[in-house]
Amino acid sequence: MRMVPPGFAQGDSRYSQKMVRFTVLSSGSKGNSTVVTGGCTRILVDAGLSCRELFKRMKAAGEDPAALDAILITHEHQDHINGLVVTARKLGVPVYFTEMTHRAWMRLVEPKRTMTYGQWLEARKADAESAKDEGPGASDAEAAGLSDETVEPTKAKPKKDPSWLPKVEYFSPGQAFQIGDIAVSPFTIPHDAADPVGFVFQAEGVRMALATDLGYVPPNVKACLKKLDLLMIESNHDLEMLRDGPYPWNVKQRVLSRVGHLSNEATAEFLEADYDGGAAHVILGHLSEHNNLPELARVAAERALAGRGSLLGNRLQLAPQHEAMAPIEF
Ligand SMILES: [Zn+2]
Ligand SMILES: [Zn+2]
Numbered sequence: 001m002r003m004v005p006p007g008f009a010q011g012d013s014r015y016s017q018k019m020v021r022f023t024v025l026s027s028g029s030k031g032n033s034t035v036v037t038g039g040c041t042r043i044l045v046d047a048g049l050s051c052r053e054l055f056k057r058m059k060a061a062g063e064d065p066a067a068l069d070a071i072l073i074t075h076e077h078q079d080h081i082n083g084l085v086v087t088a089r090k091l092g093v094p095v096y097f098t099e100m101t102h103r104a105w106m107r108l109v110e111p112k113r114t115m116t117y118g119q120w121l122e123a124r125k126a127d128a129e130s131a132k133d134e135g136p137g138a139s140d141a142e143a144a145g146l147s148d149e150t151v152e153p154t155k156a157k158p159k160k161d162p163s164w165l166p167k168v169e170y171f172s173p174g175q176a177f178q179i180g181d182i183a184v185s186p187f188t189i190p191h192d193a194a195d196p197v198g199f200v201f202q203a204e205g206v207r208m209a210l211a212t213d214l215g216y217v218p219p220n221v222k223a224c225l226k227k228l229d230l231l232m233i234e235s236n237h238d239l240e241m242l243r244d245g246p247y248p249w250n251v252k253q254r255v256l257s258r259v260g261h262l263s264n265e266a267t268a269e270f271l272e273a274d275y276d277g278g279a280a281h282v283i284l285g286h287l288s289e290h291n292n293l294p295e296l297a298r299v300a301a302e303r304a305l306a307g308r309g310s311l312l313g314n315r316l317q318l319a320p321q322h323e324a325m326a327p328i329e330f
Helices: 051-060 084-091 099-109 117-134 138-144 219-224 239-244 249-256 264-273 294-306
Strands: 021-026 033-038 041-045 070-072 094-097 167-170 177-179 182-188 197-203 206-211 230-234 281-285 315-318
Touching: 021 051, 021 230, 021 281, 033 051, 033 197, 033 206, 041 182, 041 197, 051 084, 070 084, 094 099, 099 117, 099 167, 182 219, 197 219, 206 219, 230 264, 239 249, 264 294, 281 294, 294 315
Parallel strands: 041 070, 070 094, 094 167, 206 230, 230 281, 281 315
Antiparallel strands: 021 033, 033 041, 177 182, 182 197, 197 206
16 A cells, blocks of 8 residues: 555545556557546546546546546547547547647548638637636536536537537647646657557656557657556557458558558567567557457567566556556556
């Protein structure tokens, strides 16, 4: 059990917020979502499940949905954004995208959109102006009254606009930025989306990386995945299972391509040849339900790690699709 620091009563919410935590809510082609907690800040990375399911899994893992400060999006594929609009509106929190991902996402949610991007920018400026006039506090009150039944958007206007979000923030790959107590370093990954990224998160000296949905591990990603305390990396498919499996030929080609997904074999190769072995926790993620078996992914990674004497301390886990993983705490 953790010691309660002086000045904090047991159960004091200020105390319980003070730690670094990585909680995978879901991982795989049916939905991806992770909560990263550092200091007093909580970030939801991707919102690939329905809002209701996200909140249910957060509660099951001991995470409070109302305490989320922001949502961060890796890329616009459905399994990463499925619950985004409802979740962001319910929480009234900002959503962080790259500009290209945001634009691609807007095209997806509004295929018949008549507003041009320029018009959207104008509308966004006008929103910011009217928010200034209204003053602060409104969204906090709503977050505090949060429940599964509350679907009140922070302002009345958005209902008609399917891409309306309480607040949009842009970041650029390669440029670190701060959300509260968490430093976020986004890096480009090779994947068939508009501007896909992985992240390194740093809080209280703990470094955690999330890299799924990538066709191979290029040098810039190898460079980012060093000196980590936690590494979550994709181990999507077994090459033989994919080749012999049920997917149509063109889908197989897509998955196998340089902008598809990492195979067990490719992940093992990275772990063996390029990974520095320093992370106390290694999580394999985005496992395919059709083209992989958890044991195949595990054995490939274990074999790769076992080849390195210094890596015996690594704890290897598989991120599940259908339930939240127990939070990893530092
Ligand atoms: Zn994807
Ligand atoms: Zn995905």
